[in-house]
Amino acid sequence: SQDPPLQPQLLFASVSVPGPALLFAKVKRKEEQVRRFYACAACRDRKDCNFFQWEDEKVSETRLQAREEINRSRQPPFTHTEYVERYQSFVALPLAKRKFCADCQLLLLPEEWGPHSAHCLLSDVSLAQLKRPSRLLLPLENKKTNAQYLFADRTCQFLLDIIISLGFRRVLCVGTPRLHEFIQMRQSEKKEPVMRSQLLDIDFRYSQFYSQEEFCHYNMFNHYFFGGKFASEACQRFLCQPNGESVIMVTDPPFGGMVEALAHSFKKVVRLWKTSCDQELPMFWIFPYFFEPRILQCFPTFALLDYQVDYDNHALYKHGHSGRKQSPVRIFTNLPPKDVVLPAEEGYRFCSLCQRYISSENKHCESCQACTSKDGRAWKHCQICNKCVKPSWVHCDSCGRCALQEHPCGKVGHGCFTCGSTEHKRRECPVSENRTTMKKLKSGKRKISEMDKEPVATKFQRQTQAKRARKRKRSSGHLENQKENQRKRNNNNPERRLSSI
Numbered sequence: 001s002q003d004p005p006l007q008p009q010l011l012f013a014s015v016s017v018p019g020p021a022l023l024f025a026k027v028k029r030k031e032e033q034v035r036r037f038y039a040c041a042a043c044r045d046r047k048d049c050n051f052f053q054w055e056d057e058k059v060s061e062t063r064l065q066a067r068e069e070i071n072r073s074r075q076p077p078f079t080h081t082e083y084v085e086r087y088q089s090f091v092a093l094p095l096a097k098r099k100f101c102a103d104c105q106l107l108l109l110p111e112e113w114g115p116h117s118a119h120c121l122l123s124d125v126s127l128a129q130l131k132r133p134s135r136l137l138l139p140l141e142n143k144k145t146n147a148q149y150l151f152a153d154r155t156c157q158f159l160l161d162i163i164i165s166l167g168f169r170r171v172l173c174v175g176t177p178r179l180h181e182f183i184q185m186r187q188s189e190k191k192e193p194v195m196r197s198q199l200l201d202i203d204f205r206y207s208q209f210y211s212q213e214e215f216c217h218y219n220m221f222n223h224y225f226f227g228g229k230f231a232s233e234a235c236q237r238f239l240c241q242p243n244g245e246s247v248i249m250v251t252d253p254p255f256g257g258m259v260e261a262l263a264h265s266f267k268k269v270v271r272l273w274k275t276s277c278d279q280e281l282p283m284f285w286i287f288p289y290f291f292e293p294r295i296l297q298c299f300p301t302f303a304l305l306d307y308q309v310d311y312d313n314h315a316l317y318k319h320g321h322s323g324r325k326q327s328p329v330r331i332f333t334n335l336p337p338k339d340v341v342l343p344a345e346e347g348y349r350f351c352s353l354c355q356r357y358i359s360s361e362n363k364h365c366e367s368c369q370a371c372t373s374k375d376g377r378a379w380k381h382c383q384i385c386n387k388c389v390k391p392s393w394v395h396c397d398s399c400g401r402c403a404l405q406e407h408p409c410g411k412v413g414h415g416c417f418t419c420g421s422t423e424h425k426r427r428e429c430p431v432s433e434n435r436t437t438m439k440k441l442k443s444g445k446r447k448i449s450e451m452d453k454e455p456v457a458t459k460f461q462r463q464t465q466a467k468r469a470r471k472r473k474r475s476s477g478h479l480e481n482q483k484e485n486q487r488k489r490n491n492n493n494p495e496r497r498l499s500s501i
């Protein structure tokens, strides 16, 4: 990008544990050069972790030591084994002695009460509460890094029901603590059929509640198991049980995350599971619909489902029309869409032509030969663009495409780096959810409905952009050529640094 380098990072702050960095590339357009650097694989906000190192940089001994020191200070206070032992001691205590420190987010043993006496303590922690850690723990709402948005019960129940009805008996929960918790609770209630689950998440606070077979402290941006070989083997053991076909992976990564890095990790998870045959690990990847092109680039067999994923603690992304925005979060899957039955009581119905379940207002377009709505509203077909567009869009002759009435006419740039939209820049992106956007939304200054903003560059736009690029190349000769190629290479490089990260 042309932007000054955003400080990349190696360490985690909110859930602060050291781990390997990712290698990114920064392109200086003017100087025609690429410089690679290491940055944190977990934090997308430099306030959380400001690790930065050029690839070819020599790091002094003193700096290495200082870094070691920071790493040490950011380790979880206990090992997973210690957490498990503590849990056992904790549940053996009488109710009156079971205290949870809300400030430290820690289950306390009586001999530790002293140093926490001035902290906010929760007393009489019941077994029922211990079974729902996602309610006990404060969601890490740090927008860029953790973005811990928890499923509403409606969504959790739907996911579990559909998983069971599809015949799966084991669920690998990658960044889905609440789904894991649902399955664990079900198990303790001895419900049939028996379901099992394992959680992989960067939030190590969960080590307090789950065994090493139930939880692995994991970074999904670089497939890193903090518990080392023991943990990755636990994951492999979970995936590769005798009836290997009955396992599904469900992931709900932070939305600001880089799709390509995630896909790279998920392919490694598949390799942990994969037997000799060329099977695909069944997967639900929960992510905003406007990432469809980028997800399909990484996983061409995936389909986008119409189901609107709903969160408890997300002020904006809510299901339905209750004055709030509808959720743009959907399920991507490599299972046949016709098998994923969406709830009729929420208005979903089957389109026999598309062979999939669609939302109530989505309608089948004869010209496109598909149910074209992505956002849940009825889309309309534009004869000139030869595709369906959002209801609020009109065809603009100067731009040669459909857009909002008040679009920046004639200024088709590269668009948003995070989601690909040409209607806004990264700073206003609804996905990266930075402060400015949140402030604007809160103060009601938002002129254009976020829903009306154009999502990822569509195939058509990409084609016209490519055409323009080719034209530019022809007209401005070699240097321009190089730039364009550089840009393309960059876009194809999975380790390229996106400004969203």
Ligand SMILES: C[S@@+](CC[C@H](N)C(=O)[O-])C[C@H]1O[C@@H](n2cnc3c(N)ncnc32)[C@H](O)[C@@H]1O
Binding pocket: 041, 042, 140, 145, 146, 147, 148, 149, 150, 151, 174, 175, 176, 177, 178, 179, 180, 200, 201, 202, 203, 218, 219, 220, 221, 252, 253, 254, 255
């Ligand atoms: C959008 S929330 C999804 C939670 C899910 N909706 C649920 O209710 O179970 C993202 C989850 O990913 C986890 N997470 C964030 N960054 C991560 C990373 N780098 N590696 C692994 N997990 C991460 C967060 O701790 C959080 O649990």
Ligand SMILES: [Zn+2]
Binding pocket: 101, 102, 103, 104, 105, 115, 116, 119
């Ligand atoms: Zn405390």
Ligand SMILES: [Zn+2]
Binding pocket: 351, 352, 353, 354, 355, 363, 364, 365, 369, 370, 371
């Ligand atoms: Zn249809």
Ligand SMILES: [Zn+2]
Binding pocket: 365, 366, 367, 368, 369, 372, 380, 381, 382, 386, 387, 388
């Ligand atoms: Zn159409």
Ligand SMILES: [Zn+2]
Binding pocket: 382, 383, 384, 385, 386, 394, 395, 396, 400, 401, 402
């Ligand atoms: Zn049009």
Ligand SMILES: [Zn+2]
Binding pocket: 396, 397, 398, 399, 400, 403, 407, 408, 409, 410
């Ligand atoms: Zn225009």
